[in-house]
Amino acid sequence: MRQRLQGMVFGFVLAALVMGGSFAVFATTRTETLTVTFRDIRLMVNNELVIPTDVRGNVVEPFMISGTTYLPIRAVSEALGMEVYWDSALSTVYINDPNIPFLSSNRPAATFPDYLVGIWRYDFGDYDVFNADGTGMVLGDPVLWGVVNGAFLICFTPELCRTIDDCAKPEAWHYERIGNRIYLTDWYNPNFVEYFTMVEYKSTLAAEPGTLVPLPRPEPVFPEELIGVWLFEENIYTILNADGTGRDGFINITWGVFDNILLLCFTPHVCESICTCPEPEELYFVIEGDYLFLISPWYPDFYNTLVRVDYMPEERSFAPIADVDLSNSPLLGTWYWMGTPWYVFHADGTGTSAGDDIIWSATEGILSFCTTPHACGHLSNCWFPSQWFYEIVGDQLRLTNWISETTYFYYTRG
Numbered sequence: 001m002r003q004r005l006q007g008m009v010f011g012f013v014l015a016a017l018v019m020g021g022s023f024a025v026f027a028t029t030r031t032e033t034l035t036v037t038f039r040d041i042r043l044m045v046n047n048e049l050v051i052p053t054d055v056r057g058n059v060v061e062p063f064m065i066s067g068t069t070y071l072p073i074r075a076v077s078e079a080l081g082m083e084v085y086w087d088s089a090l091s092t093v094y095i096n097d098p099n100i101p102f103l104s105s106n107r108p109a110a111t112f113p114d115y116l117v118g119i120w121r122y123d124f125g126d127y128d129v130f131n132a133d134g135t136g137m138v139l140g141d142p143v144l145w146g147v148v149n150g151a152f153l154i155c156f157t158p159e160l161c162r163t164i165d166d167c168a169k170p171e172a173w174h175y176e177r178i179g180n181r182i183y184l185t186d187w188y189n190p191n192f193v194e195y196f197t198m199v200e201y202k203s204t205l206a207a208e209p210g211t212l213v214p215l216p217r218p219e220p221v222f223p224e225e226l227i228g229v230w231l232f233e234e235n236i237y238t239i240l241n242a243d244g245t246g247r248d249g250f251i252n253i254t255w256g257v258f259d260n261i262l263l264l265c266f267t268p269h270v271c272e273s274i275c276t277c278p279e280p281e282e283l284y285f286v287i288e289g290d291y292l293f294l295i296s297p298w299y300p301d302f303y304n305t306l307v308r309v310d311y312m313p314e315e316r317s318f319a320p321i322a323d324v325d326l327s328n329s330p331l332l333g334t335w336y337w338m339g340t341p342w343y344v345f346h347a348d349g350t351g352t353s354a355g356d357d358i359i360w361s362a363t364e365g366i367l368s369f370c371t372t373p374h375a376c377g378h379l380s381n382c383w384f385p386s387q388w389f390y391e392i393v394g395d396q397l398r399l400t401n402w403i404s405e406t407t408y409f410y411y412t413r414g
Helices: 073-079
Strands: 022-026 031-035 043-045 048-050 063-065 068-070 083-087 092-096 118-122 126-130 135-138 141-148 151-155 171-178 181-186 193-199 201-203 212-214 228-233 236-240 245-248 251-258 261-265 281-288 291-295 303-309 333-337 340-345 350-353 356-363 366-370 386-393 396-401 408-413
Touching (some): 043 073, 048 073, 073 083
Antiparallel strands (some): 022 031, 083 092, 118 126, 135 141, 141 151, 151 171, 181 193, 201 212, 228 236, 228 303, 236 245, 245 251, 251 261, 281 291, 291 303, 333 340, 356 366, 366 386, 386 396, 396 408
């Protein structure tokens, strides 16, 4: 949307294709073939030479027809500091002062289909809200929306436009809903597709931005073929019990299947059941013999393979966490993974992991950090710290997973 894909501005260029000195002009009811004259016409704006270009940056040469000079309207308007918008549905060119909103009174009235009303999740932690009254929110910003002539329209200037019907410069998307997903294809670029998943929350975004409250889901099912113990890697197990409880590694979980999607809740101490978990992990699953394939809905090429085993794993506790002086810790600083700053460790025990705030400590070659500092406040209060064996050689940091001791990553000091 606006931040995921910058809004496009389309200029109406009259001289698009020239064939042998003549070209076709398309109107609403007729086609004419006209002869044009090129005279190396230059465009001067406030005594400054302007090279006219189209929206893609290609140079567009002015020409003459029967003594009348034709210039690309987008290039001329923008050179004069105006904004241009081409409404293909209405065959209308809008030229406005940047401080005046684009308004349209000719578009059919928008509708707000029930199956589009709700909260849609885009990728991880990114939500769009579309209300039944045509208001909404995209990436935390208020918007107006509606469906007109098969197009999903979004207006990012609700402070200027009263309704989506007033906005002559909305983003336009083709849309299709399949199950609990909606697919949006850019109206002008069919190769750009975004998809969202409907979530069962009620929103308190207006009162407290970013807050989502869960609504009860239908009762889950616990397929018999999923119940049991599954081995992911050496010492990493997933246990799914028939009563909806379980364990992932040595983390207690609740689980259930809704509409053939496996949901895992990693906060059973907070959520009464998988039905009320506000942020479950969602996974497609496929079972082939003794193998379980867990597939990410967001990245279909990414999946984990687990194998069924007939024994219970050994219990393993967390490594002890103690308050220590971090001012001389070799971990201090920024560590990069594939050119991206991944970990930042500060001497006061704060930091970031992939851009998210953390609190951390390190002792005896073990790094512990909490990814929910807003909830835990102190590392000792974290019910599920992320723990890794660490080793630093030169500018290289190796982290080995505390649970499996076979999963490891390398980072480079920045």
